[in-house]
Amino acid sequence: MTMQVEKLDASFGAQVTGVALGSISDTGFDQIYDLWLEHALLVFPGQHLTKGEQEAFASRFGELEFELSPIGNVKKDGTLRVDDDSDNVVQILKGNEGWHYDSTYMEIQALATVFTAHRVPSKGGQTGWADMRSAYTALKDDLKIKIEDLSAFHSLYHSQRKIGHDPKTGSGYGFDNQQPPLRPLVKIHPETGLPALLIGRHAYDIAGLTEHESERLLGELTNFACQPPRLYIHSWTVGDAVLWDNRCLMHRAYPWDFSEAREMWLARIAGNPQTESGSAVSL
Ligand SMILES: [Fe+2]
Numbered sequence: 001m002t003m004q005v006e007k008l009d010a011s012f013g014a015q016v017t018g019v020a021l022g023s024i025s026d027t028g029f030d031q032i033y034d035l036w037l038e039h040a041l042l043v044f045p046g047q048h049l050t051k052g053e054q055e056a057f058a059s060r061f062g063e064l065e066f067e068l069s070p071i072g073n074v075k076k077d078g079t080l081r082v083d084d085d086s087d088n089v090v091q092i093l094k095g096n097e098g099w100h101y102d103s104t105y106m107e108i109q110a111l112a113t114v115f116t117a118h119r120v121p122s123k124g125g126q127t128g129w130a131d132m133r134s135a136y137t138a139l140k141d142d143l144k145i146k147i148e149d150l151s152a153f154h155s156l157y158h159s160q161r162k163i164g165h166d167p168k169t170g171s172g173y174g175f176d177n178q179q180p181p182l183r184p185l186v187k188i189h190p191e192t193g194l195p196a197l198l199i200g201r202h203a204y205d206i207a208g209l210t211e212h213e214s215e216r217l218l219g220e221l222t223n224f225a226c227q228p229p230r231l232y233i234h235s236w237t238v239g240d241a242v243l244w245d246n247r248c249l250m251h252r253a254y255p256w257d258f259s260e261a262r263e264m265w266l267a268r269i270a271g272n273p274q275t276e277s278g279s280a281v282s283l
Pocket of ligand 1: 101102251
């Protein structure tokens with residue numbers, strides 16, 4: 001097989017064919033790793049990875065943040081979850097329709113994710129990504145100067161409350177009453193050295209700004225950043241696998257009708273404590 005790489009119609013991302021991720025060689029993995037650093041998002045159609053293969057491929061990037069997990073509306077017993085706002089899982093799925101980075105609300109921001117499609121709805125349920133490297137580059141110089149020394153707190157409690165969900169401590173991942181980490185608005189990628197906007201739905205309360213100023217600035221930055229050509233929205237086909245860099249791309253889910261099944265599997269790879277830790281601040 002010869003690997004073929006075709007750039008997506010966006011400032012980032014590529015589709016890769018002619019490779020079997022489930023049995024990839026060390027040399028093949030090195031090629032994928034370099035492509036991932038360059039394009040930040042890689043789409044691999046037709047992989048049909050088993051859960052073991054997905055876990056093994058993701059683990060080549062580093063330890064998983066938590067075990068391989070299903071995402072969607074298919075419950076363990078195979079029945080479909082009802083679209084009910086009193087269900088914590090439904091509220092998290094809805095929250096994920098806002099632009100975000102994964103685990104910025106934890107002590108260590110995630111490194112990357114390998115995401116696979118197993119059952120997909122006939123419409124909706126896409127995933128979108130936005131390129132925070134080119135978003136930063138496209139900012140006007142005065143805005144770059146304004147944000148260069150700013151930092152925001154990140155919290156999953158905060159982002160869920162914004163959509164009307166008041167999560168109880170201990171009710172799920174990210175709800176352990178952890179202290180919100182403070183993260184700079186501009187993150188330097190530890191491997192490429194490129195700056196990227198570090199914003200998203202979990203970010204709030206920029207240090208030194210009022211709550212209102214902070215909301216306004218974060219909103220303006222997100223609205224500006226998540227626009228073409230910095231945007232790619234993927235409509236899933238069963239068998240697709242996607243790998244993205246959570247140090248420079250934001251992502252979001254799109255809604256679908258819960259009468260149809262959407263079953264995705266997620267391998268979230270843990271970030272490097274040296275470069276993906278937020279600062280803990282005494283409140
Ligand atoms: Fe996410």
